[in-house]
Amino acid sequence: MTEKYEFWNIEERWQGEWERLESFRVDEASDLPKYYLLEMFPYPSGRIHMGHVRNYSIGDVIARYKRMRGFNVLHPMGWDAFGLPAENAAIANKVHPARWTVENIDYMRAQLKQMGFSYDWARELATSDASYYRWEQVFFLEMLKRGLAYKRNSAVNWCTGCETVLANEQVVDGRCWRCEQEVLMRELPQWFFRITAYAEDLLAGCDDLHGWPDKVLTMQRNWIGKSIGAEIRFPLVGREGDLAVFTTRQDTVYGATFVSLAAEHPLALELSEGTPQHGAVREFAQRVKRISHSRRGDVETEKEGIFTGSFCLNPFTGENIPIYLANFVLMEYGTGAVMAVPAHDQRDFEFARKYGLPVRPVIHPRGATLAAEDMTEAYVADGVMADSGDFSGLSSEEGRSRIAAFLEERDWGKGTVRYRLRDWGISRQRYWGAPIPVVYCDRCGMVPVPVDELPVRLPTNVEFTGAGGSPLANLPEFYETECPTCRGPARRETDTMDTFVESSWYFARYACPDEDRQPLDRKRTDYWMAVDQYVGGVEHAVLHLLYARFYTRVLRDMGWLSVAEPFTNLLTQGMVIKDGAKMSKSKMNVVDPDDLIRRYGADTARLFTLFAAPPEKDLDWSDQGVEGAHRFLNRVWRFAMRHRERLAEVAADSGRIPSSGALKELRRRLHWTIKKVTDDIEQRFHFNTAIAAIMELHNTLGSMSPEDLRQEDGAALAKAALETEIVLLAPFVPHIASELWQRLGHTEALADVGWPEYSEAALVEESRLIVVQVNGKLRGKISVPADADAERIETAALADARVAAFIDGRDVRRVVQVPGRLVNIVIE
């Protein structure tokens, strides 16, 4: 009688074994080369979903594979534990965010253990622990000292209902996502990280990230958005001062017939002072300022503006040109003022036509001349400069560099570079986040909390009502404090940090999670960093991955790390799709990992998610596909159990060349499979084709004749094939593989077994199948000895009966050979 595949017992037993033996615990005292594999840590939302199963299955294959290849593999797991959902749960269910978070972590940790992922649990961390965020407060103070953290007034989304700041993602159609009240823009003092100081470095660093997908690098480059151009100062008419504008098209400056300002521009109101339109200008500016950024940023919004009543001088043409406010000019980019060139910018063109401003073409396409009256849209391409003084006749490109030089010569401006990247706003008017460690004193102003008084802990006795803004701002026990400098009364900062700050350095903390005297232990981070392979969803292509790159540079400059780039290689996995849509509660298409584990086991769940698609593509969920994966594991199990006794009688041997043809084929396939699986994992993480290859090996093994199995050499080869198959399966389905390995009589842990080697010689076939084409079309197949030379193959091809029939006496013009594969006979 053969025993059944009782996955529930097997999986529980091996998970217990790995835990008991601390099988995946690592330290720095190892002679093996290090390998740091990391998957993006989860937010403890309650339970794991299929996206997690996929992400962590992919990571676990790589971790287990690298271990078998002889690496000292760091594979940690933790929790991105601060964030809004905990607070919302507190409001809705009257559960404290800390308790909600801890309970979720406990449940999800158990789920991850049930999946059999090979984490070093000794390094587990949760970002909401003071033992984690205290170090973030240390970093903050250091950044403050270096001018990398600063506070300034900034326009924010303000929900009139909840009386709180909202992230851009929380504004839906200009309304609050939760209470649906109107969202307005409001100026509030906010904390920022000066990521823009690293814009050029972050951009240049992209060129060296050869292990990242091009798609992600492109997105990062676009996000940083470098523009090379010039700053030009337009002197104000009838008063002191000037207006600085930024342009990338200084070659069009002779066509600048007005200047447009953002509503937030410091001179916006001043310039209309004392003019009849002052009231109208004020009203316009206020109206525009209140519109949320998402709505103002809409291309469809009609271009609108108002004349300020003032003029400035275009220093190139000597003309006085009007100054307008315009709703499409952004204060955050450039200088908040643009020189308007209607003939060569589509927005300025529309604006000029609407308000009757002059359109003056100063760039002509090669071999043509533009006339303002005939233009129906702006000519935005490069061309030849005209009506541009001494610069006329130059190409746009040449003109740009000449004018930039000319600006500096005359001190009218200079060539300059601008980035779209903005400083990172990290203030959140929220409870469940890391407190920003500063206090405000009436006498001393803003004072950092001294390092030895850290951490500034989150208070626990908090009411969550969902109204009246941040709970911390309503808690005198928290914000009433004394000034560290003068010991007078002071008010504590009640903003907390964006949760993206925690996830910007957790990977470094995994190197030394128990370090309690300093944030990072340079010795240990130097050993483990950078992360050799990072795995996660592509949705983090910009935010998290850019913040982490920035923060790593900051930590390097502060001396905490030696590397500039945190992640050497990046694998972005696709989404899990069912019935044509991403799995989500609202779509009612969620498959719960718990159900899957209960019905089929973790190995089946892992196998299916790895087999159904290559990692970077979206994965189409299929219940029947899961069944299929489960059936395969059953087949492997039954085969091993059925032949266990026979195989125990022989020693595994795949070196010897067996007698029968079928066995020779099995031996060749065995070695080929090792090569195929190794290459698929090593070179491109294509686990689906690796698993397919193992299935093919199993199919060949399974169709072995009873006669071959009775033979000594047959049984020895079968044993080698089965054991190799189990070892190759180990990274994918570790429980069943471990169980079978043990049942086949091995005492050594499968995780410690080395990855199998293949023999190049064993791949060579005795005879090869050569495809014969006539004029590029498949006409026959011939079998030739492996060592046959080209001449012999050609002769054999021409002699093939079917091929001869197609040639049918016609002249052979040419014969093309692909060595060992194909012959193409070209006839007239």
Place this chain on the structure above:
RNA sequence: GCCGGGAUGGUGGAAUGGGUAGACACACGGGACUUAAAAUCCCGCGGGCCUCGGCCUGUGCCGGUUCAAGUCCGGCUCCCGGCACCA
């Protein structure tokens, strides 16, 4: 609008430096075992024609390069993702 990525059987997907298109699996059809069902095993499975040995055709569409194109080049169509009034 700009920047990426993609389109291959009924389905998910293979084909890695142009060289047998459809590996592996799912679904489906037929058969074996069974009193029956499930499970398992075997056979078939792009389309069309067929004298059953084959023949023609086929990788979104149109054209090109090549002895040879899913793969390279030019021009389209549609789908997905990101950014989006960035001066």
